[in-house]
Amino acid sequence: MHLKKPTLTRVSAKDIAYSEIKERILKCSFKPGEQIVEDELAKELEISRTPLREALQRLEIEELVERQSNGRLKVASISVQEVKELFLVRSLLEGIIIVEAIDNITENDIKHLAYHAFMIKNNSSENNYEDVDHFGGQFHTTLYTLSNNQTVIKILFQLNDKISRYRRLAHQVDTKKTSDEHETILNFIIQKDKINAELAIKKHILDSMEQAVMGVKQYLESLK
Structure with a gap:
């Protein structure tokens, strides 16, 4: 019996x-706002210009890269307005998500969410921001x-790329508060309380917004 060799997907440059x-x-x-020098970047990545x-x-x-009036590219700028x-x-889209998710959730799904909530809390106690952020992302993606x-998922993934950058800049994150908020959201999900689950997840995201706004203001101030 001849085994068929697995097909390898070729990743383009x-x-x-x-x-x-x-x-x-x-x-x-x-x-x-950092300038992108194509010649230097091509050399560093060991690829051609095309x-x-x-x-x-x-x-x-x-919109992660911006073209300037001279035709050159730079990393997209940031602003407090865009954060907001x-x-x-x-927050509005995740309100839609959680209401619809509750309709489809099973006991196994709840265990899965509970695991992520536990890992958020566990890493929060050690102020391990990277892992808190990772498991928080897994909680929401679930x-x-x-x-x-x-449709909502597609839009959220587009938004979350930009949000991820702002969260990196706003590194002063209260991980204890994040942990508590995910536990609250999970409890409302378990109770199938759509109204309070929606309110809780919106509040959680808007609280994160306030932290991001402060972080961006501090970052922009440091550039002056």
Whole structure:
């Protein structure tokens, strides 16, 4: 019997460049407003200019890269106004998500959410922001999947890329408060209390907005 060899998916140079540059932008290795020097970046990533430009065009569409009046590119700027807009829209969309998720949730799903809530709390006690952020993301992504609202999910993933960058800048995050809020949300989900679950998740996101606003103000002030 001959076993069929697994098919290997070939990753293109432009996809590699896109992923690498995007990660650096979201993690703030590339700072807001930083100039993108294509020759230097192509050399660093060991790719030609053509796939690099294709990757940058994709990031420009996603508004993570901005084209200046002289035609050159820079990392997208940040503003307090954008923070407020992003988090407000996210709070409204996640309100829709949680109501629809409650309709579809099973006991196994609740166990899955409870695990993430536990890990958030466990890492919060050690002020481990990176892991709190990771498991918080998993908690919300689980709700996205359960809602099965593909339109809202698509918009949220687009928003969350930008939000991720702002959260990196707003590193002064109260992990204890985040932990408590996820437990509160989970309890309302278990009770199938849609009204309070929606209110709780909106409050959680708007509280995060206030932290992000403070962080961005401090960051912008440090540049003066």
